Amino acid sequence: MQETAVNVLHPLKTAALAAMLVLATGWSAVAATPPDQLLVGMNMNNVLTLDPASATGNDVVPVAANLYDYVVELDLHDPTQVRPGIAESWSIADDRRSIVFRIRSGVKFHLGNPLTAEDVAWSLARTLKINRALASPWKAYGFSAANVERSIEATDASTLTIHLPRPTDPRLVLYTLATSIGAVVLDRKTVLAHEHNGDHGAQWLTTHSAGSGAYALARWRPEDVMLLTRFDGYWRGPAKLRAVVLRHIPESQSLRLMIDRNDLDVAMGMSAPDLNALRHDPNVAVETVASGSMYYVALSMSDPKFADRRVREAIRNLIDYDGINRTIMPNYGVFHQRPVQSALPASLPDPGYALNVAAARKLLAEAGFPDGFKTTIRVLADPPFMNIATSLQSTLAQAGIQAEVLSGTGNQVYGAMRNRDFQIVVGRGGGGMEPDPYSNLRALVYNPDNAASAKLTNFQGWRTSFSDPQINRLIERAERERDGAEQIRLYQQVQQRYDADVGPIFPISQMTNTVVLAKDVHGYFVSPAWTTRLRDVYKQR
Template sequence: MRPLLTPGQPAHFHSYKETRMKHSQLLRRCALALALCGITGAGLQAKTPDDQLVIGFSMNNLLTLDPASATGNDVVEIAANLYDFLIELDPQNTSKMLPGLAESWKISPDGRSITLSVRKGVKFQSGQALTAEDAAWSLQRVLKLNLALASPWKAYGFTAGNVDKAIRALDAQTLVIDLPEPTDPKMVLYTLATSVSAVVLDRKKVMENDKNGDMGAAWLTTHAAGSGPFALADWRAKDVLLMNRFDGYWRGPAKLKRVIMRHMTESQSLRLMVDRGDLDVASGMSAPDVEAMKKNADVVVKPVRRGTLYYVAVSMKNPTFADKRVRLAIRNLIDYEGINTSVMPNYGILHQRPVQMGLPASLPNPGYKFDLPAAKKLLADAGFPNGFKTTIRVLADPPFINIATSLQSTLAKAGIEASVISGTGNQVYGAMRERNFDIIVGRGGGGAEPHPHSSLRALVYNPDNRDEAKLTNFQGWRTSFFSPELNQLIEKAEVERDEQKQTATYQEAQKLYDSQVGAIQPISQMVDTVVMRKDVSNYQGHPAATTRLREVFKQR
C-alpha cells in the first residue's frame, strides 16, 4: 500500500530542479518530433510553428488505434480527426445531431429501423471512394472481432451472427440498420456519433493488411485507414503521434498543416511548456497548475463538462454493505461540499444523481450532506456501534486519491477504519470487475451519449446478478446491486416512444434508486480542463471527447 496523501496534495511531487530536468528532456523530445516533421533548428524557439498544433497530454491509456478495440477518451479525439463519423453532435448542445458522412437519416414508424443516406463524392485518404458498403462493413467488423468496442452494439442486440443482415448497404449511398431488439433508436444514433467503433474504415485498405483472418486488427493497432481531415504520419506509443493534413478532405483542407501530440504525464512540465509557448494545448494538468495558468494573460483555460461521474461505490457481496442501513450511513459520511469545494475545482461539479445533469430527465440534486449523528445511529441500528474495518481502492492520481483520503477521514469519525489501497486502473477496476473489493472511489457512467439510458445502463442496470454472468461492462453488476423493479423501469423507459412518458419513467427510476440506496453514490460530474495559448482559435473541446481540429488555426 502506498503512503497516504492529504486532500489537495499532488499524487507525485518533484522538486523544481527535477521538474526543470524533465522539462528539458521533453523539449529535446519535442525538438525531435518537429525535426521529423521537417522543421529546422530555426523553428525551435519558444513558439510553435504557425501552421502546426502541438498538444501535450498523457497517452498512458492509448494502447491501440484500432476502432474495434480502442477504449478511453484519449483515443476518441484522435479518431475524430483521422476518421469520419456518420453523425456528429453539436458541441454546444450535444442532444442536437448534425450530418457527418450521413447527409440525412430517418427512423421507421415502429422505431426498429434506421435508414441513413451516405453523401456522394467522399474519398478515403487512399483515394478510394467511400460508400455505404464501407460503413456497413466497418460496423460488421466490430461485432465479428468481438473486442472491447463491441459492447455498446451487443447491448442493442447485435451479434456476430446477425450483424450482416441487421446492418447492410442497400446501395452505394444507403445504409440500413435494423434493430434486433426494441430500444430507443436515438440511443443508437448517439452511439453512431460518439463511439470510436462507429467510424468508417477504408475496407479495401484494411483488408489489404489482413493477417490470418484478423480483418486488419494487427495493422490497425498502429495505422489508420480513414477519410478524416488528417492522416496518420507516425505513432510511437507513450511518445508522439503525428497527423498531417489530408488535402483531399471532402469538407475542404483543414486550416492547420499538422498536429503533433506529445505524451506528457507531469503537470508541472505541461504548465512550463504552455507558459513558454512550447505547447499550444495541454490537458491533464493538476488543479493547482490550472489555477496558476488562469493568471497568465497569454493563456486561456477552458473547462469542458463530460457526462461521466465520480463516485463512491461499495460491494454488496460484502454482507456489511448488503445492509441498506450501512449503505445509507456511508451516504451520510461523504463530505460532498468539502470534496467539491477543495478537491474537485477543475475536475468536477457537485452532482449526486446517476443520470448526468443537463438532460430533460435529469433531476435536481437530492441535497445529501455529511451528517455524522445520522450515520452513527444507522451504524448502531445495523449492529456496528463502534464501526468496522474496511478498504478503499483508488487510482493513485488526483482527484481520485484526494477524494479517497477525504472519505477515509470522514468514515473514521463514525468509527469506520478504512485502509486506502492505491494502484493502477487494472488494479482498481480489475478488482471491481472481479467483484473483489469493499469500497472504490472511481469514475464511470455512459457519459458520451446525451441520454439517461446511457448512464443508467452503465451505473445501475444489472439484468443478471450471478457471478457466472460476468456482466463486467455493467458497473451495477460489479457492485452486486440488483433490483428487478429498477431494471423493469429502465427497460420500460428505453422502449417508450412518447418522450414525455419516457422522461417521467427515467425520473421515477432515479427516485427508486435513491430510496433503495444504490451501491454507487455519485459525488461529482466530470470536468476536463483544457489549457491553451491565447492565439489558438476555433478550438472547442467536445463533451463527448470528439474534439475536431479541422477548423483550428492560430491568430498571430
Template sequence: MTFDLTRRGLLGAAAAGAAFGLPATMARAETPADQLVIGFSMNNLLSLDPANATGLDVAEIIANLYDPLVVLDATDPHKVLPGLAERWALTPDGKAWRFTLRKGAKFQSGQPVTAEDIAWSLHRVLKLNLALATVWKSYGYTKDNVEQLIRADDAQTLTLTFAEPGDPQLILYTLATSVSAVALDRKAVLTREKDGDLGAGWLVNNAAGSGAFRLDAWRAKEVLMASRFDDHWRGPAKLRRVIWRHLAESQSLRLMLERGDLDVATGMAPPDIEALKAKPGIALQAVQRGTIYYVAANAKEGPFADKRVRLALRQLIDHEGINKTVMPHYGVLHQRPVQRGLPAVLPNPGYRLDVAAAKKLLAEAGLASGFKTTIRAVAEPPFTHIATALQATLAQAGIEAQIITGTGNLIYGAMRERKFDLVVGRGGGGAEPHPYSSLRSLAYNPDNSDAARLTNFQGWRTGFQSKPLNELIDAALIERNEGKQLKMYQDAQRLYEQEAGAIVPISQMVETVLLRADVKGYQSHPSATTRLHGVSKQRAA
C-alpha cells in the same frame, strides 16, 4: 521518419524532437505555426482499436483519425449533424434508420468509403465482443443478428434496423458519439488480419480511417503524431500536423504552455489553472461533460453487499468539502445517476457527511467496530485527492481504508473483474445527451452472473442488481409519451436512491482546457470527440 531542411521543416523537426522526449533546449519555445501540440495524460490510452478503445482520453484521437455517419454539434449536443452520411430518415414503418452516404469520401488508403465498410465496421464490434460492444448489445444487437439488421443496400445506402423496440434518437446519438461507430477501411484492416482476429492485433497501435488526420506514430505514454489527410471530404485541415504529448504532471503542463512549448493542455490541476487563466496569451474553455465522478462499492460480496453499509457510505463522503476543495475545474456537485442539464434529472438528494448516522447504520449491520477495506483510484488528480478525502472520513466511523493507486487498466481492470472493495472512478453514458445513457451505464444490470461479463455496465461491475429498476429503465426507453417517459426516468432515479445503488455520484465532470490565445477555432466537445479539422493559428507577422 524524415524531415525537410527548410525553416518550416526544421521547426517541425524541433517540435517532434520535443515530443519524443528530447531536451527542451533542443526545441524552440514557440510551436510551429502549422502544427498543434497538445499536452495531456496518456495513462489511460491503451488501444486505438475502435472496438476496444475505452475512456475519454482516446475519443478525441479517434474523432480525428476516423469519421462516423453523424456527429453532434459541439455547442448544442442535442443537434445531430451530417458526417459520412449526408442525410438520414426513419423508414416508413419506424423500425430502422436509413442513411445516404455522401459521394467522394475516401479512406486514407485512397479507397472509397462505402456502406459496406460501415456495415462491416459495426459487425466487427459485435463479433469481437470487446468493451465497446456493450452499448450495442444493450440495444439488442448480437454477433448472430447484426449482419441481418445492419446492412448495406448499395454502396451509398446503409439501413440500420432496430433489434428491439427503443428510442431511435438514442441510437442516432450513439452513432454520433461512440468510438465504436466510426468507419474502418475494411480492405486495409483485413490485409492485417491474423488468426481470424479481424485486424484487432494490428489496430491496437495503428489506424485505418477516413479522418482529417492520418496516424504517423504512437509511442505509448510518450507521443502520438498525426498528419493532415489532404483528400478528406471536408477539404484539407488547416493545420499540417497534430502532436499529442504525454504529460502527466500538472506543473509540466503549466510550464510548457506558459512558455509556448504546448498549444493546448488538459488535465491540469486547479492551482495551476488558477495561476495561468489570467495570464496574457492564455485562454480557457470549460465544458460540461456527461461523465460523472463517483465512489463505487462492491455490492456482490464483502461488507458493501449489505444495503445498510452502502447507505452508510453515502454519509461518509464529504460531498460538499470534496467539491469545494478538490473538484474546481474538474467537476461540480452532482448526486444523481442522470447527468445535469437534461429535463429528466432530479435535484440533488442532499447527501452530506454525517458520521453519527453512518455509525448507526454500521451498528445495525453488525459492524459497529468498523472494518478494513481498500480504495482504488487512478494515480492522478482528482482521483487520488478524492480517495484521500474518503479515507479520512471513513476513518471517523472506524473503517480503515488502504489506498491502491495505478493506471486506469489496473484500477478499472479490478472493477471489471469484480475484485475490489471501493473505487474512485469516472463513468456514465455521458456522451449521449439522453437519460437512458447514464442509467444504462451506472445502474442497469440485466444479468448479474459472473458468466455474463457485462463489463461496460458499471452496475454489473459492482454486482448491484435491481429487477424493478431494470424493468423501469426498459419501459422508459420505449415509452413514446414524452411526459410519461420523463416521469419514468425520474422514478428510476428515486428507486436507485431507495435501493442504495452501489455507485454514489459525487460530481459532474467539467473538462477545463487551457490554450494559447493564438489558437483559433478550437471547440472542446461535450462528448470528448473534439475535432481539429477547422483549428488554425493566428500568429503576428
C-alpha cells in the same frame, strides 16, 4: 524506446516530414510554435491502441475523431442535436425499427479508396465481432456478432440500413453513431489487406489507421509523440492547419512551463493548482465543459456488510461531498449526486446528501456495527482519485470504520471491480458520451442478470452486485417509450428509486474536461463527448 512502425497515409515531402519530427522531439529551442501546426501536450499513458474496436479511455477519442469520420456528429453548441457526418441524411421508419442513411458520394479514404455504405456496415460489424467494451452499447440495443450482418446492411453504395433487432429508442443509436470510437468508418479494403489469422486487421490497427478524416496518421511513438498530417483530399476541404503534433507530457508543471514559453498551443490533463494559476494569465484561455461521467464511491454488495441497506446508507452519510467538491474537484468535476448527468430534460436536482456522522453511527449500530469495522478502498494512484479516497478514509474513521487505501493502476482497480473482488472503490464511470439518461443508467444502474456466471462486466450495476428488477423494467420501458414526457417521467422514477434503494454507487461529481489554449488559437471547441475536431482550428497572430 523502440519506435513504432511508421504509418504514412498522406504523402509528405521528406524535408517537411523531417522538419516536423525534429520539432516533435526537441521543440524547446523554438521561440513560438509554427503558425501552420498545432502542438498539443497531453498524457498518453492510456493511449494503448488506435484500433477503433478496442481503444478505451477518453484520451484516444479526440485522436480518432480527427483520423476518422463518423456517420453522424453531435452539434457543437447543443450536443443533444445530431448533425450530418458521412451520412448526409437519414430517416426513421414509422415503427421505429429501422433507420436508413444516405451516405455521401465522392468521399475518399486516405489511401484513395472510395468510402461506401459497405465500408460503414463492415466497420460497425467489425466492432461487434471483435466484441470488446465498445461493443457494449450495440449489444444493449440487441445487436450481436451473429445478427449484425443482417441487421446492418448496405443495400447499395450510398444506402445504409440499420434494422433494430428489438424495440429501442432510435435516437440512442444515432447518439452512439455520433460518439463511440467503435462507430467510426474504416477503409475496409486497406484493413483486410493487413488481416492476420482472421483478426479483422486488429494487430495492424493497433499502431496504424485507415480513415477518411481531416488528418492522417504519419507517425506514432507510444508514450512519446504522435504526428498527424493534413489530408488534402478531405471531403469537407483541407483542414486549416498543416499538421497536429501530440506530445506525451504527463507532468502538469511541465505542461504549464511549456505553455508559458509558447512551446505548446494546447495543454490537456493539467492539475488544479496549475489550472487555477493559468486562469489569471492573459496569454491563455482555460476552457471547461462538463462530460457525462461521474466520480463516485462504489460499494460491493457481494460483501455481506454492504448488502445491508443500513450500512450503505451509513457510508452515504460519511462522504464529505461539499468538502471534496470545494477543495479537491475544481477543474476535475462539478458537484453532482445523481447517476444521470445534469442539463438533460430528465435530470433531477441533487438529493442534498451531506456528511452526517451522527446519522451514520446510528445506522451502523442498528446494523450490528456499533464500533465500525475494517474495510479497504481501491483507488487509482492519481489525482483527484487519491485525494477523494484520503478524504473518505478520514470521514469513515469518524464512525469507527477503519479503511485501508489500496492504490493501483486502472487494471488493478477496475479489474478488481470486474471480478467482483473489492469492498470499496473510488472511481469514475458512466456511459457519459451519449447525451441521454439511458447512457448513464445503462452503465451505472442497469443489471439484467446478477448471477456471477453472467459476467456482465460492462455493467457497473453487475460489478457492484446491485440488481433491482423494478428499476430494470423502468429503464427498459423508458428506452422504448415514444411519448417524450412519459419517457422523462420514467427516467426520473428510476433515479428516485435508486436513491430509495440506497444504490451502491454514490456519485460525488460530474466530470469536467478542461483544456488550456494559447491566445492565438481559434476555432477550438471542447467537446463534452471528447470528440474535439481540429479541422477548423487555426492561429491568428
